[in-house]
Amino acid sequence: MIDLHSHILPGLDDGSQNFETSLEMARLAVESGVIAMVATPHCVGDRTRAVRTAVLLLRDMLQEEGIPLRLYMGMEIFGTADTARLLLDKRLFTINNSQYPLIEFSFHTSGAEETRILREVLEAGYRPLVAHPERYDYIQEDPELVNQWMEMGCLFQVNRGSLIGRFGDGARQMGMELVKRGFATVVASDAHSPTKRTPWMGDVRELLTEEVSPAAAEFLLLRNPRSIIRNEELPPVEPEWF
Numbered sequence: 295m296i297d298l299h300s301h302i303l304p305g306l307d308d309g310s311q312n313f314e315t316s317l318e319m320a321r322l323a324v325e326s327g328v329i330a331m332v333a334t335p336h337c338v339g340d341r342t343r344a345v346r347t348a349v350l351l352l353r354d355m356l357q358e359e360g361i362p363l364r365l366y367m368g369m370e371i372f373g374t375a376d377t378a379r380l381l382l383d384k385r386l387f388t389i390n391n392s393q394y395p396l397i398e399f400s401f402h403t404s405g406a407e408e409t410r411i412l413r414e415v416l417e418a419g420y421r422p423l424v425a426h427p428e429r430y431d432y433i434q435e436d437p438e439l440v441n442q443w444m445e446m447g448c449l450f451q452v453n454r455g456s457l458i459g460r461f462g463d464g465a466r467q468m469g470m471e472l473v474k475r476g477f478a479t480v481v482a483s484d485a486h487s488p489t490k491r492t493p494w495m496g497d498v499r500e501l502l503t504e505e506v507s508p509a510a511a512e513f514l515l516l517r518n519p520r521s522i523i524r525n526e527e528l529p530p531v532e533p534e535w536f
């Protein structure tokens with residue numbers, strides 16, 4: 295599996311707080327079948343230098359410790375009116391320098407401002423991967439927004455925690471709905487620690503394999519994330535998978 299959303303870098307946000315914890319998270323991910331991970335600390339403004347330094351340091355440590363996890367640069371960008379401009383100025387990282395930025399929004403707003411921000415990012419030439427839409431109040435209340443954003447060209451990342459029920463029934467149902475209707479592009483851990491919101495992906499792979507299909511699990515956990523990291527177009531969805 296390839297995990298596109300993690301807070302594995304130490305000391306940059308509410309995720310890992312030291313390198314020891316980061317290594318513990320990496321070991322757990324590998325044990326559950328993850329081969330590559332994108333480090334996506336929360337970012338609003340320019341934090342490129344801090345993120346790059348932390349990724350390079352952690353990569354060295356992974357190698358020293360013999361942990362077979364490939365680590366890529368990324369950010370979980372909090373979408374604002376400045377996002378498109380900062381992306382164009384290269385002051386925000388997309389996922390592994392691809393055309394795909396991971397963008398999150400506030401949990402409780404109307405969705406109107408978000409639509410404007412996504413449109414600007416698309417017009418700037420990027421394809422936004424919207425982080426955990428199933429967790430946003432306004433999406434749960436008005437799922438039609440997902441349809442609108444998809445038609446604009448957006449992609450969607452569903453959280454493992456939502457699907458296994460960690461964020462309540464609303465997020466679980468919405469997450470499953472996005473997967474089963476073929477809206478979800480990838481499922482990722484959004485891991486914050488080795489004990490609470492962990493990078494363990496084995497359970498969600500099992501769940502997707504059993505409740506949807508083995509092909510859908512592979513599509514969401516390996517094929518699509520791999521295409522995004524390689525900055526390729528995404529493989530077409532086969533309706534019989536869902």
Ligand SMILES: [Fe+2]
Nearest residue numbers: 299301370484
């Ligand atoms: Fe996150």
